[in-house]
Amino acid sequence: MSQGDERGYGGNEPGGRTDDAYSTLGGTRQTRTRLPRGGEDDGYGRRPARNSRSLIMAVGVVVLLIAAIAFANQGGGDGSDGAAEKKPEAAGAGPTAATGTKPVQGKNGTIAAGFAHDEQGAQSAAANYAVALVSAEILQPDRRREIVRQIFVTNRVGELESRFDQAYDKAFLDKVGLDEEGKAAPGMTYVSRTAPVGTKTTTYSGSSATVEVWCTGVFGTAGVSSTNPVSNDWFTMTLTLQWADGDWKVDSFSQKDGPAPVNTDRTASNADEIAKAVEEYGGFTYAR
Template identity: 80%
Template sequence: MSQGDERGYGDNDPGGRSDDAYSTLGGTRQTRTRMPRGTDDGEGYGRRPARNSRSLVMIVGVVVLLIAAIAFANQGGGDASGDAGEKKPDAAGAGPTAATGTKPVEGKNGTIASGFAHDQQGAQSAAANYAVALVSADILKQDRRSQIIQQIFIAERADELSAKFNKAYDQSFLDKIGLDAEGNAAAGLTYVSRTAPVGTKTTSYLDATATIEVWCTGVFGTAGVGSTNPVSNDWFTMTLELQWAGNDWKVDSFAQKDGPAPVNTDRTASNADEIAKAVEQYGGFTYAR
């Protein structure tokens, strides 16, 4: 969903004093009348009475206090519950979508990133990259599916999950989306399955295990003239159970659910040729927390 006009997020109630230059403090709209000052000076108006020195001292004191209060607030001293210089966990820049700034990985295992850090940041980075692989077009190709399973799942689950994936992506399923037994589209058609993680969240973390949720969007379908499965977009969340094994994070199991999804815009859809070219011309990313 596009953000739209940010100004619409709150009412612009003008409040306070009117823009009218003749309005007075407090909005009373009382006018100020200039009175004659007498005739004891050369211009026909009397001088203003001398300001009381005590009043002057009080005004100066109030100004000094205001300046001190503003400086104190800017330093974060308004919170009496903790150290003013200490950054709070919920402060700006420490939210769940803020990047850590840590380099995510040092290498690759085939086309999939590997060598993630042994911490929460590493677990979230691993989950984001594994989510992309699990919903890619390659997972529908039997030879590539076997490689992906070996690369991202723990060794103890590889055989079991291979059998489950093969059953889920059988010929009946492939026929529904217009693919042959090898997971390839018919001549002149391009099968599209591209996922982009929007954010990650740790729901549990121990030294050797982690549960990570990955919020994703993506495009899926078959592009080309005569396609019965046109490319459309989707929003979903994947939950990955990870284990630390072989000096890297590996997947033990995963689940998927719909949403959260924004409202669709009225933007005109691209034609099948544009979608097919985009898939071929635009490469993917290594995702990091």
């Protein structure tokens, strides 16, 4: 269950819950040229007469074939490999496929920054902001203020700081087993990690965009005596973005449940395994 679900925070409220272009994976094109073996005869015990000029020509043909194959495998030239040239178009056709645009390089604290001023940049920003808004750090008052100031438009910062403080008050923190600083008790690990599955732009202009981010995540407190065990959730966040101060910033956001797949009957890991995974596995910077 995500944080917004536990609190009922979200809904339609604003404060609620390439240098590396396409690479072709797969098999390698190979061509095998068969030449007569030196020990073969003509069926009558006689070896065919050798002609040095013919041999040189045959070797030359083989060399040319090898060179042509190597060039084709590189996919270079102006249309020398039609299949390779169609890859970007085919990959971009799927709504959740990668576009090939170079990922954002900047950082504002631990959150990505410097997104492209286009639709793909808006989707990349929304994905990274969704991760920050449902992170364990958002429950820590000091870190929360930093996150709000990093990702929201300036004129919404004061209002949203107040709304977040009200939503994640002492009663909420007690419910999930955290102290007033958003820290878990000794021997316990609070987990709140989100992974965007896909993004979709519903409206876009040069100055604003509305992006839906389909997410899954794990939420809860890992520990032997935890009354809020770690479980998974599926939800969709809708973020309204504005282009401000040279980057995409959040104006408002909301959250709804699903789409969710059928749960498997996989055996759940114990609390120690979950806590260890959170400590050992780092997160990602997301790019559309």
